[in-house]
Amino acid sequence: AQSVTQLDSHVSVSEGTPVLLRCNYSSSYSPSLFWYVQHPNKGLQLLLKYTSAATLVKGINGFEAEFKKSETSFHLTKPSAHMSDAAEYFCVVPGYNNDMRFGAGTRLTVKP
């Protein structure tokens, strides 16, 4: 079955330091994978998506993610955190029935 596991429920970084949000996937075939961000009381916004074209995917706001089949991972990174990056981040994989399988989410806190 298609699923994703976000390894950290909460990550805290200082402004200007790197961000790493971890996601492992489970899939019977090479999946497409997505990262979405949700700011408080807002809808979800697509950060980036992997569709097998390239293993390193660049997204909006300086985020990128690398698909590693050998590790079944799709971790989200950013070289330098900004205060505006504080939000909830979801790793997502499509299911078999046109549904999206969400990870539990990782709350990113950015300290000044």
Added chain:
Amino acid sequence: DAMVIQNPRYQVTQFGKPVTLSCSQTLNHNVMYWYQQKSSQAPKLLFHYYDKDFNNEADTPDNFQSRRPNTSFCFLDIRSPGLGDAAMYLCATSRYWIGWNYEQYFGPGTRLTVT
């Protein structure tokens, strides 16, 4: 800008009083979804439409219904809201099946309070 619009943004209803939430899209996407999101949780899919074909998740309560009268609009009806139905309700669209690498576009959500 093309977008997914949800109305109202905040809705207060009384216990047991029917309520309807609205979603419209200007993207001309084939698929529309309704999610329920409770505090500090991931969104939970309630149902989706591919064109007029309705797909209900197995664990969606009968209390929740949906209508899609045309491509642009989709409604979520809660027939008898309970206190446990208080949540953020998110509408989303995608051009085709998401398994074909089409991402979802989300509206800003409707925050439902049940008193």
